[in-house]
Amino acid sequence: MAEKESEVEGLEHMFTNENAEPVHISYSVIESITKTFYRVIGHGGFGTVYLGSLRNDPMVAVKLLHPSQDLSDTQFMAEVKCLTRVKHKNIVRFLGYCAYTHEVVMKVEGIDRMVDIERKRFLCFEYAPNGNLQDYLEEKTHGYQWSIRYKIIKGICQGLHYLHQKRINHLDLKPANVLMGGAQMEPMITDFGISRHNDGTQSTIVTKNAKGTLGYMPPELITEGKISSKSDIFSLGVIMRRLLMGSDDENYTENAHDEEPLKAHDK
Template sequence: MNGISKTIVFLAVLVSVLFPTSTWAETSKLLDCSISSAVNCSSYIYLRNVTEPINSVPSRLKISALDISPFNVHDYLAKIPCSCSDNFTFSYRVNYTVQPSNVGLVLQEISDKYFSHTAWTVNQSRILDLGDKVELALGCGCPIPGWKSIISYVVTDDDTLFEITPKFHSNLDAIVKLNNIQDKRVIMSDWVYFIPYHQEKHHRRARGIVIKVSVSLAGTILLLFLLIIPFYYSCRRRGSSLTQSSTYIDNEEAQYWGEQRKQEQNLDQGLSALTNLTYEEIIQMKGYCERSYKIGQGSFGKVYRGNLKEKDVAIKKIRRTSKDSKRLVENEVGLLHGKEHKNLVNLIAWCVEEHTFYLVYEYVNGCTLDEYLRENSSIPSLSWKQCLKVIASIAEGVEFLHLSKIIHVDIKPQNIMLDIRTNEVKIIDFGFSRHVDWEGTHKTTERITGTRGYWSPEYCFNHNLSYKHDIYSFGIVVLEVITGQRHVDNARGSSQFHIPDYLLYMIANNRFEQALDERLKGDCRNESDLMNALAVTELALKCAEKDKEERPDMGYVVRELCLMREKSIDIESSEMDR
């Protein structure tokens, strides 16, 4: 690792320690001052989906209205003064006065709401009052050799480097080098990336937008005609050879997309061969979807209730809208096919059509754990004994996955179903799950999304997955079950923002009983129940350790929970005998 990389890593760790809430430093790669010969410069921030009046943005950023320019219909570039004021990283400091609509927010919410996630908090997060003046630092960068300026850009779920590069007329290798990216195919959603940029090309683009608004219809048609001719001949030249592809996408990228197309073709063939439904069953299954027996909806499709082979089933209908949806289906079928466990939802059948995937699962009569915790379900309150059974069942399901060399990746309350009859749980949604090697590790080769707060720290920093990632997520879920609170909550204050910090604080101050879910306080009526709940909490805190080496494996967790359940049953039996 070179000096620059060491400095970047040091600063990332330093800032994450200083600002324990979700700060800009946790979702970006800090840009070291030493990589540029300039100390002061003009930089850009990419403002996405601006819905407020654009004339309000300059006053908030403390810049001129002339420094805001359109990038496309809804997005803008804001030109800001950038400097190496702290001798470590580039930034632009902004003082913001809290308005009536901001009262009750914390600093990071101000950053996310008004500065497109590109700012980090200079002071510790706290609840804001009207008129408070807060200081924010906007991440920026001065140019590197060969480029005029730098754009601070927040990555979305749909972004790839191969799409970002031509969008800004940039260069893939320059982006990779500037952001110290290890794999061109891997970028993190919500992270700030720095894009080398020639503003002259943007000015031409901005003028083009103005022209399209102001010129007459005839002039617009003529302009488009003049643009189409060179584009047509360019496409013909481009199609003649892969080596003559776009100047913004190199041969390696073209080869990558070629491999992706082959994989998609293989996916269709492979899943079609595995489909185990008759024609009549497919028609029946599609009929349930068309009659709108909808019971839920996820990020990639809708879920309907039906009946197949005399069994109640849940049918997930997924539109083939992107490469991601195809990969998720392939992944879920490949991982679940032939695997059955009482705490995993059973995949019964699947079907592939030209524009749609259908995945058929056993029907779970209940709600998600998230719905139960937020008091939005019809399930009555669980006793402590039932909660302990739920926690143990989740652990047994995760242990089975790990024994099958699978990392779930996205363990969270929304992906855990509660059966209303048995209080058993079913883990669902395996689209992001991954097979691992015999050591239980997996280096990501593509962007994997999930829910922040349930991610393990090592995955956030270096994209490495292991069994310990699921164990961390499991620990956070257990703490939510015990407290009934969300994994992150601004109302608890910056020092207790994340639920492990909150529980550690309450235990240290002999207030553990106060931290229990209101539905459990009455049930944990004796000292033995309370000590049992405390023991489970301490086990969950071990699972949620920041250092993955300090976390136990899931086999140990299951054994400990079984012992705790047995002890709880013995105590209950002895009390009944009295």
């Protein structure tokens, strides 16, 4: 019990200290703050997001990553490391992670072995009470003033510029992955599930397993598997177009709740 309270205190401390580092969170605490996964606040291609609350009412978003062949421990830790190194007002704040594995003793080929029967991976973020940019494009774009649209575009540009300075390519920038946080609805980039960190030795990476959301992926990524900072700039241009046009063009509409990012080379 004391250990659980200590972990919750660690999470609460992050709301009063901007320089606090993300923490490891036990599965029991994840269950506690989400009230055993009581309220779902979002779905995506990589996971389900639950609302969580701490003792003094700070709200958090807890993302349960979908189990898949792509979610290896190496990839999970790569995403955690990526999130840990980014701290910017236009990047959703990463609070902590949980890697839970339930093991039992089973006979395998006549030998008793410890076998994983359940694996769960969670990421915990600050809660953005105003939804995401996709919601606003669908529901409130016509009520936007130009100054508000400009502010949103500027915020996304600042967040993206920060990521590129850190040599991080997001690779799935779209309205559903831009949260609107706080009373000022400050845009915050989120969902780094397929992001790539470039060590700086090359400006372009070539992959045989390009991922992203069609309509926001640049042609060179779809046809040649080329990844660079230009990939995010293309996505940014699509978002800007939608904001400036003030309409939800069906050619660029994605379902923010249940669309899974597509693998271009699986077409």
